[in-house]
Amino acid sequence: xxxxxxxxxxxxxxxxxxxxxxxxxxxxxxxxxxxxxxxxxxxxxxxxxxxxxxxxxxxxxxxxxxxxxxxxxxxxxxxxxxxxxxxxxxxxxxxxxxxxxxxxxxxxxxxxxxxxxxxxxxxxxxxxxxxxxxxxxxxxxxxxxxxxxxxxxxxxxxxxxxxxxxxxxxxxxxxxxxxxxxxxxxxxxxxxxxxxxxxxxxxxxxxxxxxxxxxxxxxxxxxxxxxxxxxxxxxxxxxxxxxxxxxxxxxxxxxxxxxxxxxxxxxxxxxxxxxxxxxxxxxxxxxxxxxxxxxxxxxxxxx
Numbered sequence: 001x002x003x004x005x006x007x008x009x010x011x012x013x014x015x016x017x018x019x020x021x022x023x024x025x026x027x028x029x030x031x032x033x034x035x036x037x038x039x040x041x042x043x044x045x046x047x048x049x050x051x052x053x054x055x056x057x058x059x060x061x062x063x064x065x066x067x068x069x070x071x072x073x074x075x076x077x078x079x080x081x082x083x084x085x086x087x088x089x090x091x092x093x094x095x096x097x098x099x100x101x102x103x104x105x106x107x108x109x110x111x112x113x114x115x116x117x118x119x120x121x122x123x124x125x126x127x128x129x130x131x132x133x134x135x136x137x138x139x140x141x142x143x144x145x146x147x148x149x150x151x152x153x154x155x156x157x158x159x160x161x162x163x164x165x166x167x168x169x170x171x172x173x174x175x176x177x178x179x180x181x182x183x184x185x186x187x188x189x190x191x192x193x194x195x196x197x198x199x200x201x202x203x204x205x206x207x208x209x210x211x212x213x214x215x216x217x218x219x220x221x222x223x224x225x226x227x228x229x230x231x232x233x234x235x236x237x238x239x240x241x242x243x244x245x246x247x248x249x250x251x252x253x254x255x256x257x258x259x260x261x262x263x264x265x266x267x268x269x270x271x272x273x274x275x276x277x278x279x280x281x282x283x284x285x286x287x288x289x290x291x292x293x294x295x296x297x298x299x300x301x302x303x
Contacts, residue, residue: 005079010111013079013093020083031091033118033280036109037065038136040126047272048124049082049092054273059280064112065094066136068102075099077108106135118142118283122276125149132165142283144276146171147207157207161293166285172207173289174275178267179212179244183233186242186255193237195220201227203248214295215288224295227302 003020005013035052039045045067052063076099082092093112101108113119121131121140127150128134131143147170150156157172187195198220200213210226212233217224220235232245239258246253246267253267 001082001084003081005081008077008079010077010108013081013095014111016081017093020081031060031062031114031117033059033061033120033283034112034114035061035063035280036113036119036121036136036140037063038105038121038123038126039065039067041067041069044125045094045096048122049094051124051271051273051276052122053092055277055280058277061091061280062112062114063092064109065092066105066109067094067096068105069096069098071099071102073098075101077101104135106139109136109139113139120144120280120283124272129159130163130165131168132163141167142279143168144171144279145169146272148172148175150207153205153207154210157210157293158296161296164290164293166290169279169286169289170207170211171272171275171279173211173286173292174278175208175270176212176215177278178270179233180215182244182253182255182265182267183216183235183242186244186257187235191237191239193239195222195235195237197223197225197236199225199227199232199234201229201233202231204228210296210299211289211292213299214297215292216295217298218291218295223300224298225300225302 003016005016037048037052039048045065049065056063078096080094095108097108118141119139120142121136122144124146127145128137131137131145137143147153147156147160157170160170198216200209200216202209213224213226230245231248232243234241234243241258243256244253251266251268253265255263255265
């Protein structure tokens with residue numbers, strides 16, 4: 001069910017939510033959090049809603065989408081409520097802001113926050129430089145950004161270290177979860193020698209690889225090199241080298257270890273909805289993410 005409420009205000013939207021709850025049995029009981037999605041335009045809003053709907057099947061929530069329009073236009077609020085099959089396991093409220101309202105997102109969103117539940121803010125694109133200082137970010141227990149879609153992804157993920165506050169995270173971190181698990185498993189076999197050096201290569205504008213290099217730098221305490229080229233991670237021990245490689249757009253990777261047969265592993269690129277669902281599983285500070293951001297400082301870049 002999709003209900004459009006053009007040229008309205010927050011009070012009228014709240015009234016309509018209450019009416020839906022009373023007349024159709026639409027309830028917010030069982031919602032575990034409020035997910036506030038800060039988007040730049042309507043087309044981006046639809047992509048974000050699709051990802052949030054999928055993530056909501058694991059984390060039932062109220063999704064409040066702030067679709068920012070033209071700041072110079074006349075002040076106006078257009079709302080849309082989506083429930084039932086059009087909202088996954090969520091309750092979606094889309095708020096399209098025009099004019100002066102764009103500068104007061106926090107005032108618009110506060111009436112729709114579920115009481116006594118955590119608040120998560122997500123910027124699919126156009127994240128503020130300091131998420132924790134943003135007007136919406138200050139309302140949130142957890143703040144999720146995505147450096148992948150920034151104008152300069154590599155520079156953006158490096159700046160995350162300087163702007164980090166407990167509760168911050170980036171989907172570039174979630175995109176390497178399976179890579180990290182495979183690398184840990186690959187090292188957990190004899191010979192148990194220290195890793196002497198590591199290299200991470202791939203596209204320059206793939207911040208997930210910078211996060212992976214930073215993580216290796218902090219965890220292994222050895223020289224780590226970030227290179228541009230084929231998608232490949234190599235760990236070098238004294239007597240054994242281990243490498244995981246995958247075509248840039250492929251779904252199957254190869255794991256090679258000195259003296260062993262080549263192994264083929266399913267390792268497709270993770271979709272945004274899967275990364276978002278993973279981030280919503282924890283609402284406390286992600287200390288390993290913060291340490292990996294620090295680790296980027298120790299990475300040697302070879303461009």
